[in-house]
Amino acid sequence: MTTMEMRKDLFADERDDNLNVVGKGVQRQDxxxxxxxxxxxxxxxxxxxxxxxxxxxxxxxxxxxxxxxxSAAERAPGVKxxxxxxxxxxxxxxxxxxxxxxxDDEPSLxxxxxxxxxxxxxxxxxxxxxxxxxxxxxxxxDYDPLPAVFDVEETLKAGAPxxxxxxxxxxxxxxxxxxxxKLRFGDVERGFAGADIVMEHxxxxxxxxxxxxxxxxxxxxxxxxxxxxxxxxxxxxxxxLGTTAKIVDVESNQxxxxxxxxxxxxxxxxxxxxxxxxxxxxxxxxxxVRFVLDREEEMLYGSPRGAxxxxxxxxxxxDGRIVARHIRSYFDAGAYTRLSSYAAIKCTAHVPGPYxxxxxxxxxxxxxxxxxxxxxxxxxxxxAVDFALEVQMDRLAEAANMDPMEFRILNAYRDxxxxxxxxxxxxxxxxxxxxxxxxxxxxxxxxxxxxxSSLLGGGAGERSQIxxxxxxxxxxxxxxxxxxxxxxxxxPAGTTRIAPSKQPVMEGARDGRAAPTQVPRYEPQxxxxxxxxxxxxxxxxxxxxGSYSPAPVHQPASxxxxxxxxxxxxxxxxxxxxxxxxxxxxxx
Amino acid sequence: xxxxxxxFRLNGSDRATFVDPASNLLxxxxxxxxxxxxxxxxxxxxxxxxxxxxDGEPQLACLTLAVSCEGRQIETASGMADGPxxxxxxxxxxxxxxxxxxxxxxxxxxxxxxxxxxxPQPSREEVVEAISGNICRCTGYEPIIAAILAAANAPGxxxx
Numbered sequence: 001m002t003t004m005e006m007r008k009d010l011f012a013d014e015r016d017d018n019l020n021v022v023g024k025g026v027q028r029q030d031x032x033x034x035x036x037x038x039x040x041x042x043x044x045x046x047x048x049x050x051x052x053x054x055x056x057x058x059x060x061x062x063x064x065x066x067x068x069x070x071s072a073a074e075r076a077p078g079v080k081x082x083x084x085x086x087x088x089x090x091x092x093x094x095x096x097x098x099x100x101x102x103x104d105d106e107p108s109l110x111x112x113x114x115x116x117x118x119x120x121x122x123x124x125x126x127x128x129x130x131x132x133x134x135x136x137x138x139x140x141x142d143y144d145p146l147p148a149v150f151d152v153e154e155t156l157k158a159g160a161p162x163x164x165x166x167x168x169x170x171x172x173x174x175x176x177x178x179x180x181x182k183l184r185f186g187d188v189e190r191g192f193a194g195a196d197i198v199m200e201h202x203x204x205x206x207x208x209x210x211x212x213x214x215x216x217x218x219x220x221x222x223x224x225x226x227x228x229x230x231x232x233x234x235x236x237x238x239x240x241l242g243t244t245a246k247i248v249d250v251e252s253n254q255x256x257x258x259x260x261x262x263x264x265x266x267x268x269x270x271x272x273x274x275x276x277x278x279x280x281x282x283x284x285x286x287x288x289v290r291f292v293l294d295r296e297e298e299m300l301y302g303s304p305r306g307a308x309x310x311x312x313x314x315x316x317x318x319d320g321r322i323v324a325r326h327i328r329s330y331f332d333a334g335a336y337t338r339l340s341s342y343a344a345i346k347c348t349a350h351v352p353g354p355y356x357x358x359x360x361x362x363x364x365x366x367x368x369x370x371x372x373x374x375x376x377x378x379x380x381x382x383x384a385v386d387f388a389l390e391v392q393m394d395r396l397a398e399a400a401n402m403d404p405m406e407f408r409i410l411n412a413y414r415d416x417x418x419x420x421x422x423x424x425x426x427x428x429x430x431x432x433x434x435x436x437x438x439x440x441x442x443x444x445x446x447x448x449x450x451x452x453s454s455l456l457g458g459g460a461g462e463r464s465q466i467x468x469x470x471x472x473x474x475x476x477x478x479x480x481x482x483x484x485x486x487x488x489x490x491x492p493a494g495t496t497r498i499a500p501s502k503q504p505v506m507e508g509a510r511d512g513r514a515a516p517t518q519v520p521r522y523e524p525q526x527x528x529x530x531x532x533x534x535x536x537x538x539x540x541x542x543x544x545x546g547s548y549s550p551a552p553v554h555q556p557a558s559x560x561x562x563x564x565x566x567x568x569x570x571x572x573x574x575x576x577x578x579x580x581x582x583x584x585x586x587x588x
Numbered sequence: 589x590x591x592x593x594x595x596f597r598l599n600g601s602d603r604a605t606f607v608d609p610a611s612n613l614l615x616x617x618x619x620x621x622x623x624x625x626x627x628x629x630x631x632x633x634x635x636x637x638x639x640x641x642x643d644g645e646p647q648l649a650c651l652t653l654a655v656s657c658e659g660r661q662i663e664t665a666s667g668m669a670d671g672p673x674x675x676x677x678x679x680x681x682x683x684x685x686x687x688x689x690x691x692x693x694x695x696x697x698x699x700x701x702x703x704x705x706x707x708p709q710p711s712r713e714e715v716v717e718a719i720s721g722n723i724c725r726c727t728g729y730e731p732i733i734a735a736i737l738a739a740a741n742a743p744g745x746x747x748x
Contacts (some may be wrong), residue, residue: 034690263691
């Protein structure tokens with residue numbers, strides 16, 4: 001079998017060589033079940049008298065529901081129960097309400113309107129799947145179609161149809177006040193003004209369906225003592241349990257979730273698409289209820305990875321240094337929030353990529369459109385912006401007439417570099433990753449690029465500092481619509497925290513749906529904090545200092561600094577250095 | 589519609605049941621006889637997770653009418669092991685980490701079993717062709733191919 005390659009030459013002084021498992025093959029505990037076909041997935045359970053649940057879905061992207069007539073379906077052969085929105089105890093939920101984040105915005109069964117094609121409106125429980133499917137066709141729903149919006153930027157414009165009444169501006173409201181996630185570091189406009197080349201490109205991702213071989217589904221059945229057992233495909237079993245308990249309005253100890261065997265998830269099985277209605281059906285009929293999406297439903301209405309539109313504007317010096325980067329991104333949530341609000345936070349934490357850039361700005365929006373709600377998928381919020389960033393890096397390297405590998409080594413974070421998030425970079429390793437990748441691909445690197453190290457040249461001078469950050473005329477950190485307006489205030493260099501304003505402010509106000517405030521957002525505390533910033537004239541264009549540390553690899557004249565002696569690693573009982581990706585204790 | 593009687597051999601045992609004339613073999617095995625080895629993935633014959641052997645030939649159970657199996661020999665992944673002794677393919681799948689979520693594994697094993705029964709020493713290309721109708725969405729094809737090639741060279745591999 002294949003073995004993992006261990007590169008012990010990298011960070012040799014920091015390595016824990018007492019590795020007992022990493023790099024070796026260890027048999028998985030679930031493998032015998034997989035190869036003998038004894039692993040039980042959620043659907044591999046038999047119950048007597050089991051009912052099959054199917055939902056009637058909206059044929060419209062956006063429509064008001066005028067009337068629903070289920071009488072013919074209720075009389076159809078084998079049908080035991082028909083559910084509508086009014087039957088769902090708590091018919092509005094948002095997934096992250098379990099951690100008190102965001103407002104409940106999505107019904108289990110639509111009541112007054114549908115906001116995407118495929119939204120469930122009515123649920124039918126019948127003795128067989130075929131009977132449930134046949135009865136679906138007998139449900140009469142009178143729709144009044146509404147104008148729909150599918151574009152992440154169009155939806156934010158005045159006059160766009162309101163997709164989701166909980167968020168009438170068509171954007172997710174962070175902390176009920178902010179229309180996007182914002183990052184400001186230094187002064188990108190000054191950086192662009194002083195750059196040799198300014199390059200802006202637009203990147204568009206598609207939605208991606210996870211397409212697990214096992215479709216989403218669950219089986220719920222009455223247990224003893226008023227409890228319900230739920231065989232679930234959920235990737236987060238307790239997440240699904242909490243969500244279901246809230247929607248069917250029972251204590252969580254009344255639900256007995258069994259799972260952990262997921263026939264492919266990739267993020268597409270965290271939305272509890274089936275568990276609440278299956279449990280509700282079991283509660284109302286007293287019989288086991290199976291609710292499984294068929295393949296067509298999985299592909300069309302199983303939530304996908306949200307599409308993102310990303311704009312990147314860079315200021316580049318002829319010698320290959322990036323001196324300013326502005327990122328504007330719109331995350332397509334579809335009609336409801338689900339986990340998109342989290343994706344934009346992850347995206348903001350990820351920009352500007354693994355590169356040290358002295359002036360950075362980013363504005364990441366979550367837009368609602370009349371599309372199927374999107375959700376988690378393998379690094380959502382990060383992978384899309386990485387695609388955009390790395391394509392942009394190749395374009396920049398070409399513009400600077402540099403080798404793309406060396407261009408990345410030149411601009412990569414080194415240990416100690418100040419990130420735009422106002423934290424020092426630790427445990428950086430992009431330089432080494434590029435070096436190893438180049439070696440594997442027989443890609444020639446200059447001697448200087450080969451000698452570069454994540455441990456060398458970071459955190460010195462400008463690279464370790466939090467620069468002064470520009471505020472706009474309203475005292476806010478760079479509203480998109482005033483980005484080119486006059487600068488009136490400056491956040492002093494070294495400012496790590498801004499006391500948040502308590503005022504309700506909606507930056508993206510439009511259509512009078514949310515009134516913008518006139519109160520400056522930057523409210524320095526007194527007297528502990530620096531004095532409030534007085535008006536300062538706009539500083540001259542950003543001039544990158546002549547000599548940089550580390551020495552750019554493409555300037556063979558400037559020698560690399562001598563390698564400092566490696567810091568003594570922290571001692572542990574077994575003599576190894578502890579590593580934690582969360583707390584970053586590999587070094588230091 | 590009246591149900592029809594149906595008898596066949598499943599993994600070496602005689603089984604009898606009643607089925608709807610329109611029932612497919614997949615539902616009959618899973619819901620009628622309780623053999624959950626074959627899975628439902630698409631119901632359209634595109635993913636291969638329901639692959640079973642009918643008289644030694646790999647077939648997609650979701651596209652096979654149950655009544656067409658009267659008197660046939662049906663074999664599924666559930667019957668591959670001989671008591672506690674695993675089939676060489678099962679051993680090789682374990683050894684080579686040829687499963688991630690495990691959902692495609694029964695169908696993969698069955699497709700591989702049909703291949704080795706006919707062609708005990710397949711080339712890599714023949715292995716790839718044999719499992720080309722089986723989707724592994726975790727994209728673990730390389731370990732699966734390695735496992736099948738290893739099983740072909742293992743002692744006892746010719747046991748179908």
